[in-house]
Amino acid sequence: MKKIDILKKLRSSKLRPTKQRVEIAKFLFEREKTFHFTVESLNKLLLKKSISKIALATIYNTVHAFKAAGHLSEVEVRGNKTYFDTNVSNHHHFYDSENSELIDIDANEIVIQKIPKAPNGKKIKNVEVFINLKN
């Protein structure tokens, strides 16, 4: 992913490309594979990688703006912290509770044969499958 794409992500998230936001965006989006993280883990990784330390509030704000713009998704994981995901396509997860690790499962790797119909006036928005792992 090129710098121009980082700027696009920022602009489409209604964020001016400041030093901090570009650093966060590059860290999140300039990678091959999906990245699952919490604000805490992201903060720690940014501290190691970055020259300047970025305030937690800035990380929260930026991550939430990316989420609102659809550049990040939120994943439900057991525990009290909020997990984010750079993979915003419809997909599923393995969850390894030993080390609280999420692993992507491509949507076409799971086929559901039978599914109940939505209650009363409701419709199905999407289906998420979690495969919990053990050793």
Next chain:
Amino acid sequence: MKKIDILKKLRSSKLRPTKQRVEIAKFLFEREKTFHFTVESLNKLLLKKSISKIALATIYNTVHAFKAAGHLSEVEVRGNKTYFDTNVSNHHHFYDSENSELIDIDANEIVIQKIPKAPNGKKIKNVEVFINLKN
């Protein structure tokens, strides 16, 4: 469910049947249908229903003991609060984000045809399906 069963649940959770715990247990387990709740919602409902007010710490402790004993399960729901479930069998959920409501789906109402194999040395513990609803 009879009173004797309530006492069994308490004893098997290594809890003495005190006034508070019996009240909580009866409220949770003497019902026909699954009950999904947070500690906060349970507390509010107990305040309405009960004569005496039970300390939050007691509710937390009791709910956690029931969970540890396998009489309650925890459900992952978007948001920061922890959701509990009186249905401890293997089952799935509709999630209606409009009103943060969970609806049970019996395990045999969902059939998965294709599923990826677990990574490296891991095994599949269980599979949870969430069907998110919209209007």
Next chain:
DNA sequence: TTTCACTTTAGAATAATTATAAACTAGATT
């Protein structure tokens, strides 16, 4: 009854997140 380990409880402590408001800055305007 007396005893004592177990309980309850109010309040303090912790952890994640959000709000605040003062200092700072990107980028538009002159």
Next chain:
DNA sequence: AATCTAGTTTATAATTATTCTAAAGTGAAA
């Protein structure tokens, strides 16, 4: 280029959910 201003960053406070603490209370065994 200097000025202006809306948007931004930051430290810190506030909030929320949960857990801890330690003092006062209680069930039931002896």
